Amino acid sequence: MALSTIHVGCTNFGRGRLQAHLNCKGLEPVACVDINPDAARETLLSLDEDVSNDLPNRIYTTIAEAKEKHDAEVCLIYTSTTAHTKLIIESLNLGLHTLCVKPVAVNQNEFRQIISAVKENPHLMLVQSQNMRWNPAATQMRDWLREEDGIGEMLGGECRFWIRQNLHVGEDSRQPDAFLEGLYFHAGASHQLDQLVAAKGLPRHVTAYVHSRQDPVLAQTGVWGTAGGQALMEYANGAPFSYTGTRAAHVRMLEWSGYWMFHGEKGDLRRDTGHLQLFREGKCVEDIQLQDVYPGLREDDRIQLDTFADAIATGKNRDWLQGTTLDTWILMEACNESARTRERVDVQSFRAKLLA
Numbered sequence: 263m264a265l266s267t268i269h270v271g272c273t274n275f276g277r278g279r280l281q282a283h284l285n286c287k288g289l290e291p292v293a294c295v296d297i298n299p300d301a302a303r304e305t306l307l308s309l310d311e312d313v314s315n316d317l318p319n320r321i322y323t324t325i326a327e328a329k330e331k332h333d334a335e336v337c338l339i340y341t342s343t344t345a346h347t348k349l350i351i352e353s354l355n356l357g358l359h360t361l362c363v364k365p366v367a368v369n370q371n372e373f374r375q376i377i378s379a380v381k382e383n384p385h386l387m388l389v390q391s392q393n394m395r396w397n398p399a400a401t402q403m404r405d406w407l408r409e410e411d412g413i414g415e416m417l418g419g420e421c422r423f424w425i426r427q428n429l430h431v432g433e434d435s436r437q438p439d440a441f442l443e444g445l446y447f448h449a450g451a452s453h454q455l456d457q458l459v460a461a462k463g464l465p466r467h468v469t470a471y472v473h474s475r476q477d478p479v480l481a482q483t484g485v486w487g488t489a490g491g492q493a494l495m496e497y498a499n500g501a502p503f504s505y506t507g508t509r510a511a512h513v514r515m516l517e518w519s520g521y522w523m524f525h526g527e528k529g530d531l532r533r534d535t536g537h538l539q540l541f542r543e544g545k546c547v548e549d550i551q552l553q554d555v556y557p558g559l560r561e562d563d564r565i566q567l568d569t570f571a572d573a574i575a576t577g578k579n580r581d582w583l584q585g586t587t588l589d590t591w592i593l594m595e596a597c598n599e600s601a602r603t604r605e606r607v608d609v610q611s612f613r614a615k616l617l618a
């Protein structure tokens with residue numbers, strides 16, 4: 263049976279997520295929350311799906327009000343980034359399993375407040391929504407990194423990401439990424455590096471740098487940690503993994519999922535969006551084209567929501583889903599920490615401090 267769910271943040275990015283929510287089988291939206299209920303209603307009425315369950319008449323301005331009027335077990339949050347932490351804490355304290363679009367927090371202080379709410383509600387799940395790990399190309403890459411028939415033990419790898427992203431959302435309005443420090447790693451790099459964390463867990467150390475390019479046309483005005491960054495990660499077995507990414511490039515060259523190469527004990531892996539190749543003993547043994555990110559990320563989010571629902575209902579993948587998505591936040595913040603201090607960060611100690 264589908265789990266009753268409150269959907270928070272309904273317009274813009276939330277619109278496609280509402281569609282994914284309606285398309286998934288494991289969750290049933292029973293109420294919506296938005297500080298702009300008129301816009302939320304208009305969005306609901308514009309969806310492909312017949313919103314026959316009276317959802318347009320069940321829009322509230324707070325999660326507490328929605329929960330009071332409708333019995334729910336789950337809450338999905340897709341609001342502006344600056345509202346995430348407060349809403350996650352409200353949701354967990356109302357007894358709801360919670361999934362919030364990345365980044366769950368914009369600084370370490372917010373993340374610690376979230377962890378304290380998680381600890382007070384140990385029976386509930388909290389997942390940072392990361393929608394690039396669910397498509398068939400990302401899933402195949404993860405399998406070849408983890409399973410017997412893949413590259414074997416990872417000996418080294420790299421990821422490159424190269425796009426041009428306008429952070430203006432209107433003439434006088436900018437995404438929080440444009441004025442909050444350090445959101446390149448949390449909102450740009452996390453899309454690629456979450457796939458690494460999902461497959462290989464956290465590295466032991468990271469040394470990172472941020473790019474300081476300014477481009478007012480893109481609303482990238484030199485705020486620290488906005489434009490791009492680089493990182494060298496070292497895994498426990500000594501394997502290095504390097505990352506270079508920018509969203510302030512002069513053209514869009516690579517897609518959000520990134521360009522990847524891995525070198526392993528048994529083979530090598532190459533991925534360029536949906537094109538994947540596996541090499542062994544001097545030969546290409548697999549050369550396949552798979553679906554990369556789906557149009558509008560709706561199917562990616564549908565798969566993520568069904569996996570989340572299944573984890574709540576059966577426990578399957580529960581630790582992996584919660585653990586690795588929150589670890590992605592920790593790794594992105596470790597990159598910021600290294601870039602700020604100009605030091606190599608011990609990721610496990612940094613993680614332990616944030617979770618203490």
Ligand SMILES: NC(=O)c1ccc[n+]([C@@H]2O[C@H](COP(=O)([O-])OP(=O)(O)OC[C@H]3O[C@@H](n4cnc5c(N)ncnc54)[C@H](O)[C@@H]3O)[C@@H](O)[C@H]2O)c1
Nearest residue numbers: 271272273274275276295296297298340341342343345363
């Ligand atoms: N690929 C991705 O994962 C991806 C892509 C785009 C955006 N995002 C993220 O999605 C989030 C939403 O982005 P957006 O551009 O739609 O933001 P937005 O500012 O347009 O807000 C979305 C909705 O949230 C509502 N809202 C804001 N504060 C609220 C609150 N306190 N309570 C209830 N509703 C509230 C707004 O009224 C609006 O309807 C951001 O965190 C953004 O980083 C993720």
